[in-house]
Amino acid sequence: xxxxxxxxxxxxxxxxxxxxxxxxxxxxxxxxxxxxxxxxxxxxxxxxxxxxxxxxxxxxxxxxxxxxxxxxxxxxxxxxxxxxxxxxxxxxxxxxxxxxxxxxxxxxxxxxxxxxxxxxxxxxxxxxxxxxxxxxxxxxxxxxxxxxxxxxxxxxxxxxxxxxxxxxxxxxxxxxxxxxxxxxxxxxxxxxxxxxxxxxxxxxxxxxxxxxxxxxxxxxxxxxxxxxxxxxxxxxxxxxxxxxxxxxxxxxxxxxxxxxxxxxxxxxxxxxxxxxxxxxxxxxxxxxxxxxxxxxxxxxxxxxxxxxxxxxxxxxxxxxxxxxxxxxxxxxxxxxxxxxxxxxxxxxxxxxxxxxxxxxxxxxxxxxxxxxxxxxxxxxxxxxxxxxxxxxxxxxxxxxxxxxxxxxxxxxxxxxxxxxxxxxxxxxxxxxxxxxxxxxxxxxxxxxxxxxxxxxxxxxxxxxxxxxxxxxxxxxxxxxxxxxxxxxxxxxxxxxxxxxxxxxxxxxxxxxxxxxxxxxxxxxxxxxxxxxxxxxxxxxxxxxxxxxxxxxxxxxxxxxxxxxxxxxxxxxxxxxxxxxxxxxxxxxxxxxxxxxxxxxxxxxxxxxxxxxxxxxxxxxxxxxxxxxxxxxxxxxxxxxxxxxxxxxxxxxxxxxxxxxxxxxxxxxxxxxxxxxxxxxxxxxxxxxxxxxxxxxxxxxxxxxxxxxxxxxxxxxxxxxxxxxxxxxxxxxxxxxxxxxxxxxx
Amino acid sequence: xxxxxxxxxxxxxxxxxxxxxxxxxxxxxxxxxxxxxxxxxxxxxxxxxxxxxxxxxxxxxxxxxxxxxxxxxxxxxxxxxxxxxxxxxxxxxxxxxxxxxxxxxxxxxxxxxxxxxxxxxxxxxxxxxxxxxxxxxxxxxxxxxxxxxxxxxxxxx
Numbered sequence: 026x027x028x029x030x031x032x033x034x035x036x037x038x039x040x041x042x043x044x045x046x047x048x049x050x051x052x053x054x055x056x057x058x059x060x061x062x063x064x065x066x067x068x069x070x071x072x073x074x075x076x077x078x079x080x081x082x083x084x085x086x087x088x089x090x091x092x093x094x095x096x097x098x099x100x101x102x103x104x105x106x107x108x109x110x111x112x113x114x115x116x117x118x119x120x121x122x123x124x125x126x127x128x129x130x131x132x133x134x135x136x137x138x139x140x141x142x143x144x145x146x147x148x149x150x151x152x153x154x155x156x157x158x159x160x161x162x163x164x165x166x167x168x169x170x171x172x173x174x175x176x177x178x179x180x181x182x183x184x185x186x187x188x189x190x191x192x193x194x195x196x197x198x199x200x201x202x203x204x205x206x207x208x209x210x211x212x213x214x215x216x217x218x219x220x221x222x223x224x225x226x227x228x229x230x231x232x233x234x235x236x237x238x239x240x241x242x243x244x245x246x247x248x249x250x251x252x253x254x255x256x257x258x259x260x261x262x263x264x265x266x267x268x269x270x271x272x273x274x275x276x277x278x279x280x281x282x283x284x285x286x287x288x289x290x291x292x293x294x295x296x297x298x299x300x301x302x303x304x305x306x307x308x309x310x311x312x313x314x315x316x317x318x319x320x321x322x323x324x325x326x327x328x329x330x331x332x333x334x335x336x337x338x339x340x341x342x343x344x345x346x347x348x349x350x351x352x353x354x355x356x357x358x359x360x361x362x363x364x365x366x367x368x369x370x371x372x373x374x375x376x377x378x379x380x381x382x383x384x385x386x387x388x389x390x391x392x393x394x395x396x397x398x399x400x401x402x403x404x405x406x407x408x409x410x411x412x413x414x415x416x417x418x419x420x421x422x423x424x425x426x427x428x429x430x431x432x433x434x435x436x437x438x439x440x441x442x443x444x445x446x447x448x449x450x451x452x453x454x455x456x457x458x459x460x461x462x463x464x465x466x467x468x469x470x471x472x473x474x475x476x477x478x479x480x481x482x483x484x485x486x487x488x489x490x491x492x493x494x495x496x497x498x499x500x501x502x503x504x505x506x507x508x509x510x511x512x513x514x515x516x517x518x519x520x521x522x523x524x525x526x527x528x529x530x531x532x533x534x535x536x537x538x539x540x541x542x543x544x545x546x547x548x549x550x551x552x553x554x555x556x557x558x559x560x561x562x563x564x565x566x567x568x569x570x571x572x573x574x575x576x577x578x579x580x581x582x583x584x585x586x587x588x589x590x591x592x593x594x595x596x597x598x599x600x601x602x603x604x605x606x607x608x609x610x611x612x613x614x615x616x617x618x619x620x621x622x623x624x625x626x627x628x629x630x631x632x633x634x635x636x637x638x639x640x641x642x643x644x645x646x647x648x649x650x651x652x653x654x655x656x657x658x659x660x661x662x663x664x665x666x667x668x669x670x671x672x673x674x675x676x677x678x679x680x681x682x683x684x685x686x687x688x689x690x691x692x693x694x695x696x697x698x699x700x701x702x703x704x705x706x707x708x709x710x711x712x713x714x715x716x717x718x719x720x721x722x723x724x725x726x727x728x729x730x731x732x733x734x735x736x737x738x739x740x741x742x743x744x745x746x747x748x749x750x751x752x753x754x755x756x757x758x759x760x761x762x763x764x765x766x767x768x769x770x
Numbered sequence: 771x772x773x774x775x776x777x778x779x780x781x782x783x784x785x786x787x788x789x790x791x792x793x794x795x796x797x798x799x800x801x802x803x804x805x806x807x808x809x810x811x812x813x814x815x816x817x818x819x820x821x822x823x824x825x826x827x828x829x830x831x832x833x834x835x836x837x838x839x840x841x842x843x844x845x846x847x848x849x850x851x852x853x854x855x856x857x858x859x860x861x862x863x864x865x866x867x868x869x870x871x872x873x874x875x876x877x878x879x880x881x882x883x884x885x886x887x888x889x890x891x892x893x894x895x896x897x898x899x900x901x902x903x904x905x906x907x908x909x910x911x912x913x914x915x916x917x918x919x920x921x922x923x924x925x926x927x
Contacts, residue, residue, distance in 0.1 A: 040867070042864050042865065043864070043867070045872070046863075046864035046869075047856070047860075047864065049869055049872030049875050050847075050856065050860035050861075050863050050864060050869070050872075050875055050876075050879060051807070051847065051848070051850070051851055051856070051860065052805070052806065052807020052808070052846065052847035052848050052876045053807070054872055055806070056809065056873060058809070058810070059800075059806040061801070140797075141790070141792065224907075225907050226871070226873075226907055227809070227811040227817055227819055227871075227873045227874050227905055227906070227907055228809065228811065228819075228871070228873040229810070229811070275871075275872065276871060277809070277811075277871050277872070277873025277874075278870075278871045278873060278907050278908055279871075280907070306810075308813055309811065309812040309813060309814065309816075309817075499870070499871060500870035500871060500908060501867070501870060661866075661867035661913075662867060662870070664867075664913075665867055665870055665908070665909055665910075665913060668909060668910035668912045668913070669870065669907070669908045669909050669910045670910075671910060672909075672910030672911070673907070673910075695812065695814055695816060696811075696812050696814070696816035696817050696905060697814065697816045701905060701907060702910075702911075703901075703902045703903075703905060704897070704898040704899075704901040704902050704904070704906075704911040704914070704915065705895075705898040705899045705901075705902040706902075707898070707910060707911050707912075709894075709912050709915070709916075710910050710912045
């Protein structure tokens with residue numbers, strides 16, 4: 026599906042109002058916590074105060090005796106999942122059984138007639154713990170003799186003799202490293218560390234669960250994937266998927282953090298036991314303690330470069346911990362680390378390590394920001410050592426179509442070089458660095474994803490179009506899907522209404538993740554529209570009494586294809602729809618498939634920063650994001666992804682971190698002490714959208730959501746390091762850490 | 771637990787409710803008055819998602835007790851539009867794509883409305899500092915600031 030000529034679009038690429046806009050500016054939109062049910066109970070989860078302990082006993086008698094308490098569940102209420110270790114881990118993360126593996130791990134839950142009673146009852150549950158040794162630092166957890174988080178989790182590919190906390194190893198790359206390093210004029214090897222950070226969505230997890238005596242259930246929840254939530258909840262409760270219908274509420278942010286269940290199986294179990302609907306809403310404290318942050322990492326990166334800036338070899342070891350559970354995120358980091366470069370010799374090694382921390386869950390390009398931070402920082406340091414322009418070096422080494430990537434695939438058309446050249450030509454790069462400031466640049470990458478997708482498109486008899494899709498709209502996707510349906514059918518955007526169907530009314534859709542929705546759901550919508558068009562052309566042909574092949578679709582209407590087909594005026598979608606009951610019944614299109622060809626995504630960021638020499642505080646003065654969107658379907662929301670992702674990355678770079686006590690207790694589980702960027706911290710975020718069409722999509726669309734969080738970590742590291750004249754190797758670059766670097770102690 | 775009968779004015783209408791001693795104004799608005807527009811993002815006054823006006827001042831309604839609303843005048847996002855006519859700020863937020871998930875939007879709009887009442891022509895810096903107590907995790911604030919500027923310009927015209 027390569028595009029020889031840039032396609033002309035009528036609706037795609039415009040900036041209409043989003044369909045859910047009015048609901049969201051008037052307070053009408055219903056999020057996870059915004060609905061109630063008659064007779065509803067309120068729930069509260071009791072969580073472990075210890076980082077690692079054996080549960081000796083749980084005494085719920087005092088809580089049960091409290092008036093208003095209707096149900097209490099513990100791990101014993103969930104039938105252990107057999108034969109699916111991954112789902113068993115999800116179950117154990119929702120509710121501990123014999124052990125707690127992190128502070129905040131759920132151990133019991135109560136449903137009562139008010140939130141106040143539920144809270145009080147939770148405090149009356151007596152849990153007897155035997156405290157066990159814990160470890161929260163990734164390097165400490167890898168060391169011989171470290172406290173063992175969980176026995177028996179090590180996979181076969183981990184060499185013997187390592188700490189039992191090392192569960193998984195992977196390796197990617199190609200070429201002769203030794204020969205590559207031998208060709209280098211300069212080789213440096215550096216160690217980096219990054220802290221765990223949280224997605225920080227403003228809406229805490231919240232759901233309303235209702236199980237009835239016949240074993241059927243309804244679940245309303247804020248989720249990035251209600252179909253997966255149905256799968257997980259059914260497995261954890263031991264019921265059939267069809268017994269549960271999940272409806273996705275409006276979602277108050279997710280960024281990957283709402284791709285996993287925590288509250289939902291617990292609320293369903295409470296509802297089943299109590300025979301009443303149960304509302305379970307997490308507090309912000311619980312969100313920080315109990316839901317997934319990112320990995321915490323320790324990375325070693327070694328790169329060789331010639332004196333004219335050619336990278337001859339790159340090698341990185343990535344030690345990732347996603348808490349007390351196995352995660353494959355180190356693979357993502359190991360695959361992404363060097364993806365921006367066309368290298369003859371490259372090797373990356375991923376290690377997954379268990380620590381007594383909450384289970385990691387995806388956060389925008391999971392694993393990539395940390396790995397690419399290490400690579401982009403090392404390259405920048407080499408540029409300084411060899412006195413080379415950091416943008417020229419990246420242009421010289423950039424991967425392009427035909428490059429065999431560091432993780433094996435051969436790239437198709439992609440926009441890294443276009444973004445780098447746009448950066449080099451941009452006024453930001455060409456303006457003098459302001460007095461007292463410094464400038465940094467870095468690249469970023471994300472794979473992007475397609476996946477399981479199912480869309481139905483129905484043509485109304487009045488000529489309007491209803492699209493049913495199955496991916497929660499987390500940042501304007503209904504507008505983008507409607508635009509693509511409008512484009513394909515040739516009807517105005519206002520005639521299309523896109524809704525998010527529940528799990529009972531549409532086939533399976535993968536989570537809203539992997540930057541997949543505009544690409545995959547858009548592609549499915551286009552195919553469904555094509556099917557509906559084919560049907561409408563067939564009906565027009567029947568009305569005209571000509572062959573269906575002699576009809577084509579032009580600008581929202583069936584028309585005879587060429588002079589030999591006969592002379593008939595165009596028959597519009599609305600005209601065909603109005604006659605549908607006379608021509609064979611309702612008109613619809615459908616597409617269910619696994620979307621392939623998502624198209625890789627690259628970005629380049631430039632930052633100007635000023636560091637306060639007395640406090641170590643960094644102020645971002647100017648920030649510009651360049652990214653290839655393939656085709657920006659709704660440019661406002663593409664820019665929004667670029668701006669929002671960049672600011673999240675700036676937060677990772679400058680402030681955000683989980684801070685632990687020596688007892689393994691999180692010390693900053695709130696927005697006061699875990700400080701995400703606020704309006705006064707940020708400048709305007711300039712955006713430059715490049716459009717290098719993705720060959721895997723008829724409009725050239727590629728996902729844009731995740732890549733923007735990747736470059737800021739190194740962009741700011743490079744800017745600050747150049748500014749203070751000292752390299753920084755650890756994130757976040759909080760004021761105390763920067764001050765220490767400035768003062769040298 | 772003995773409740774207290776509270777009478778106040780919400781979005782111009784007199785309302786009465788029984789407030790439990792520990793119940794926040796936010797919970798009263800949401801669960802007793804069924805005004806779900808104000809959101810609880812943190813419950814500790816750090817995120818601003820529950821912002822409402824109380825006797826003309828913006829407050830985090832999660833930090834105000836329901837009983838404190840006795841005799842008070844309260845404004846929430848539900849009272850911002852005039853029927854079907856959106857406030858210029860609401861329209862500007864749609865026009866400038868100043869929301870992605872929208873969970874912070876009600877609080878930001880209520881806070882921004884108060885800013886423009888006090889200062890019809892705020893600078894970018896004044897907007898950013900005024901809204902520094904309203905967290906948004908989606909947008910990076912750029913389009914929010916631009917939307918407030920656009921609404922301010924329109925309201926001055």
